[in-house]
Amino acid sequence: MFLKIFIITRLLAQSIWAAQTVLRFGCSQIVVERLDPLVNPGTNHSPHVHQVTGGNAFSASVASSDVFKIANCTTCSFSEDLSNYWNANLYFKARNGTYKRVPQVPNRGLTGEVGGMTVYYTSPYDGSKVTAFKPGFQMLAGHAEQRVPGGVTQWNAICFRCYNAKNFGGENQAPCSDKTVDSVSLSTKACPGGICTNIRFPTCWDGVNWDSADHLSHVSYPASKASEDNGPCPSTHPVKLPQLMFEVIWDTTSFNDKSLWPTDGSQPFVFSMGDNTGYGQHGDYIFGWKDNVLQKAMEVGCFGASCSALKTQSFSDANKCAVPDEVKEPIDGWISTLPGMSM
Template sequence: MQPAAITDNSWRGILRINCDLSHSGYNDPIVYPGQRDAAHLHRFYGNTLLDEHSNLTSLFTTGESSCQGDELNRSAYWVPALLAPSYEPTSDERLLDNNGEPAWKIVPAVVGNDDEAHEIFYYSAGVDDLASIQPIPLGLKMIAGNHMGMPGMEQDTSIVRWHCQSWESNDATNPRWSSSIPECLAPDRLRMDIFFPSCWNGTDLDSYDHKSHLAYPVNNGGPNGTVCPASHPVPIIRVSFHYAYGVKPEVYDPQSRSSRGWRFASDMYDVSSSTPGGMSLHGDWFNAWHPEALQAILDGCIRQRLDCHDGNLANGYRLTGTRAGSQTEPPIVNKGLGY
């Protein structure tokens, strides 16, 4: 099947892929390389062998992938876990953990179903000149969003944002977004978007803060439209994460039947009905795509201005389906903030 052309006021050209959860843990090979259990609780997608010791060689040459493309796509994607207060199902009383603190449970994302696509990783164009876009260099590391986000330090919703699926939010006609987790009522879904920078300095695969080697495109009203700034002149494929979380009885607030009280594992502030969670929304990405596969995405979908779903490369080939990862979960320590 040939993908359809993009619609007006939409993406310039895009490939969407789905992934299953690979595994969870308190590691982060970008921020805390070599340090076990040094981070908040993460949900990992992609390379099944990712751990605190992972580097470009290990990612590119070992492991399978829980994402479409399997060994063509050994990249690693991770976000903090989304947590919901844990209640006793018959009395609706708040449960306590082994330390006598309020207990939490994982809110699973709606991913990994090849029969009903919920593509959560997008590869698209961040600038208007599609011919200028380059593949992402192998081994590039990057972080989007701020793990220090909190009340008084709300983040820009053009980079990271939450919304209820029923809002039908879109950038063209209904830019209704939230910097914190809104109260979405069952059977709605809570959705989140994370947009990574897509302008590279052309030299470094990482930087001291894992951000400075990259920048976001700018539009100064000139004749070339949206372009990369002079400090980061190389436009690369834009990566973005898009998750849906079901507001279901096993995780919703029993009184409001909503996402009230949910928090991100990286939230370093007290979450309440008046101070919603999720302000620390951010994500990490470590590129280990096979270069020829990433070039095919750029040539077939992005530069041709097509809307490629479900791993369709628009060249007669489709990436293989998702692979189930580990279904075990580590304990939730310190509200997900870790050890």
């Protein structure tokens, strides 16, 4: 009897797992500069530097609808994903007060990207349906001005992991969920294998607005539980969305020489908006998938970087996609100040 129950339980678990969609794919950098068409539309320059990935429609101003009709290439491995994903950059501040941008590297198991990030779209563990984003959908995760605990950290939406070895992720971990190794702030010690940042976006939508004035109010995190627990949506935002997550691997290994660190022993890394705590890490998203392909992909139980419902491209092709630099200023090499910042 026990064996029969065990077999039934395993079959049910497998059927639920098979019903869950986990798209996990790489996107190379398309540009690194001070532009932000969500928070500072039409402004050249925005206040701080971002790393941008995805479609080549990215500019100081981006259309509020049908981005995929404007872009004609993408740096993502799914060629029908012309969305834009971007996040603040990490810099190292040396003891002499100069800064150098920390490079970003591909996640383990994903090869060919130039900088960039790993992007995830996942459905709930129980296999329940989600409503994919639509043309014109835009949103933020996190708050650039945050410098203390609170805000989205209550949903484990922003976290860091200090790697002990240079393997750069892909360890079948559940980012932000392991409190013994994950933190909502930057590590105060040197990380031998680099630092991983995870940025989770809201999973609930009001069902009406593709965007809002603050790019936050039309969406919500679950009414209860952390982001990874797929908690129920609040009544104000009843429509369940795919869980969108960025995973960014910062190669800090060349900056681990303690002779370069501050003499007071504090950690030397600072985000491009002048944040040395990590609480201000944030992500931006403009939907740009072609037609209805994302909805189809979320319904067929795809897993990883291949999906029968989607077209893929090699990174030799993806990395040819580019946009011209609109902001002409030094952002790499040793620089005296953070671009756009006085510190």
